[in-house]
Amino acid sequence: MSAQVQDNPNEVLTDETIIVVFGASGDLAKKSTFPALYALLLQDLLPKSVRILGYSRSDLSGEKWRKQLLGGVEADEESGELEKNDEKKKHFESISSYSKGPYDEDSGFKGLEEQFARIEKDEFDGKKANRYLALPPSKFVEVSHMLKKHNYSKDKANRIVIEKPFGKDSESCDEMMSKILGDWDEKEIYRIDHFLGDDTCRLLLQLRFANTWVDSLLNAQHVSKISVIMSETFGAEGRGGYFDEFGMIRDVCQNHLLQALTLLTMEAPSSLHGEGIRDAKVEVLKAMPPIKKEDVVLGQYVSSKTDPKKNSYVLDDTVPDDSKTETFAEFEMRINNDRWKGVPIIMKTGKGMDTDLITFKFHFVPPPSLFSDVEPTSNVLEIQVSPSPSITLSTNILEPGSLVGAKTVNVPLKYVVPKQKLAMDKKAYEVIIYNVIQGDKSGFVREDELVESWRIFTPILHWKEGADGPSPEPYEYGSKGPEEAMKKFEARYEQ
Incomplete structure (x- = not known):
C-alpha cells in the first residue's frame, strides 16, 4: 500500500x-x-x-x-x-x-x-x-x-x-x-530528466503552441520526415565502466531524446501546469509502436587513423576487450496517430563523431513540380539545442537578378541565448530544483511515461543483447558514423 x-x-x-x-x-x-x-x-x-x-x-x-x-x-x-x-x-x-x-x-x-x-x-x-x-x-x-x-x-x-x-x-x-x-x-x-530543464527544450512548448503558424504546419500533410540528432566528438573515456553497462540507446535515446521528441510531436496540452503536459506526452508515447530491429543500425568507434589520442572504444581500460556495446545508434520510429501517421522519425546519436550537435529538424514535403529547379529537401525547420541554441527556417526565395530561379536561404528566427545561459547542465539543475520547490511536476517524468518509453525500446534492447545479437558496425573515431547507417537511411530518406 x-x-x-x-x-x-x-x-x-x-x-x-x-x-x-x-x-x-x-x-x-x-x-x-x-x-x-x-x-x-x-x-x-x-x-x-x-x-x-x-x-x-x-x-x-x-x-x-x-x-x-x-x-x-x-x-x-x-x-x-x-x-x-x-x-x-x-x-x-x-x-x-x-x-x-x-x-x-x-x-x-x-x-x-x-x-x-x-x-x-x-x-x-x-x-x-x-x-x-x-x-x-x-x-x-x-x-x-x-x-x-x-x-x-x-x-x-x-x-x-x-x-x-x-x-x-x-x-x-x-x-x-x-x-x-x-x-x-x-x-x-x-x-x-535534466534535459527537460534546459532552456531550449522548454522553449519547444512556446514555439509550437504560442505560434499558430508553427503548429499548423507540424503534421503529416506538411512534414515528410523528422530528424532527432545528438552527436558528441568525445568518446566514453573516463566513464567507460558505467557506459558499457548501458550503451547509447539507454544513455540518451530512451530518456533525453525521447522526452524532447514527445514535446515536438504531442498534441496541445490542456494546461501548462498540473498534469496537462505529462498527459499529452503519454498520449503520443502510446501511439509509438516498438522499434523494429530491421530499422536499427548500431556502431562502435575504432581508433582514428590520424589522431593517436583517439583510441578505439575497447582499448579503454574499463571496457571489456570483446564488448559489443554500441557507441552509435540510428533507427527509425513511427507515431501512429492522426497527426503523424506515415511520417518517419530518424533518431541518430553517437560518441566519437565529427561534430558536437543536438538538433531537431522538421523536413517539409517537397514543393510541386512547377518549381523543378528547387532542391526537394530545401524546406526545413531546425531547432538546435547545442552548440549554438537557435531556430532556423530554410526556405526558398527568388534571388534578385538571378536567371536560374529560386535558391534556399536559411532564415534565423532571432533566437539568441546570452553567454551566461549556455552552461546547459548547470542551468537545467537550477530549473529542476526550483520546480521541485514550486511543486511544478510538468518537467518531471511520470510513472506511466516510463512504462511507455520502455515498451518502445525494450524489444531492441533484448535483441541487441541476446545470444544472436548483432556486432556493432565499426566507424572511425571523429567520423560521421558507420557507413552502413549512411547507406541505409540515406537510401530511404535523403539527409
Whole structure:
C-alpha cells in the first residue's frame, strides 16, 4: 500500500525547508547541484528559511567540505557563469552542513533524523520543516526505503528527487518503481530528466503552441520526415565502466531524446501546469509502436587513423576487450496517430563523431513540380539545442537578378541565448530544483511515461543483447558514423 499523501504537489515550499543532497561527495553535487542551489539563493528563489545538508559515505570534514560545497560555485564565478558575491557565499556556507553515513544501514538515517530534529528545534524555533530529498542515482531504491522508514515527516511536505537510470528495460524498471511506490506516493516522487530543464527544450512548448503558424504546419500533410540528432566528438573515456553497462540507446535515446521528441510531436496540452503536459506526452508515447530491429543500425568507434589520442572504444581500460556495446545508434520510429501517421522519425546519436550537435529538424514535403529547379529537401525547420541554441527556417526565395530561379536561404528566427545561459547542465539543475520547490511536476517524468518509453525500446534492447545479437558496425573515431547507417537511411530518406 502506498504511503498516505502529506504533500500537495501544487504547494510552493515557502517556509522552513531542509534540502538533503545525497551523494554530496560526488562530481554531480560539486559541479551541478551545489552551484544550482547557490544560483537560486542569489536570486532569492529558495524557501525563506532553508538549510542544506550534504550526505555521503566519504569523510568530508572542515576544509574538504568547504571545497566540495563551494568548489563548483567558485569555478563558475571565475568563468563568469555566476556573479561574485562574498556576502551571499558566506551565507550559503552558513546554512549548509555535512553528515557522513552509510546508505544501507539504519544508523546513518537515524543520525540524519537527529540532525533534522536539531535544526527544527534550534534554527527553526521548533517549527517542523518540509523535506526535499535529492537521492543518489546509483542507490535511490535503497535510500528511498531508508528515508521512508526513518525520515518521513507526518506534518510537512516530503519530496524525493531521483535521477536515471530508471532500470534497464521494462521488467527492471517495473521492479524498481514498485519498490519505491511501496513506500512513497507518486505525488511525492520527482523523476529527473535534466534535459527537460534546459532552456531550449522548454522553449519547444512556446514555439509550437504560442505560434499558430508553427503548429499548423507540424503534421503529416506538411512534414515528410523528422530528424532527432545528438552527436558528441568525445568518446566514453573516463566513464567507460558505467557506459558499457548501458550503451547509447539507454544513455540518451530512451530518456533525453525521447522526452524532447514527445514535446515536438504531442498534441496541445490542456494546461501548462498540473498534469496537462505529462498527459499529452503519454498520449503520443502510446501511439509509438516498438522499434523494429530491421530499422536499427548500431556502431562502435575504432581508433582514428590520424589522431593517436583517439583510441578505439575497447582499448579503454574499463571496457571489456570483446564488448559489443554500441557507441552509435540510428533507427527509425513511427507515431501512429492522426497527426503523424506515415511520417518517419530518424533518431541518430553517437560518441566519437565529427561534430558536437543536438538538433531537431522538421523536413517539409517537397514543393510541386512547377518549381523543378528547387532542391526537394530545401524546406526545413531546425531547432538546435547545442552548440549554438537557435531556430532556423530554410526556405526558398527568388534571388534578385538571378536567371536560374529560386535558391534556399536559411532564415534565423532571432533566437539568441546570452553567454551566461549556455552552461546547459548547470542551468537545467537550477530549473529542476526550483520546480521541485514550486511543486511544478510538468518537467518531471511520470510513472506511466516510463512504462511507455520502455515498451518502445525494450524489444531492441533484448535483441541487441541476446545470444544472436548483432556486432556493432565499426566507424572511425571523429567520423560521421558507420557507413552502413549512411547507406541505409540515406537510401530511404535523403539527409
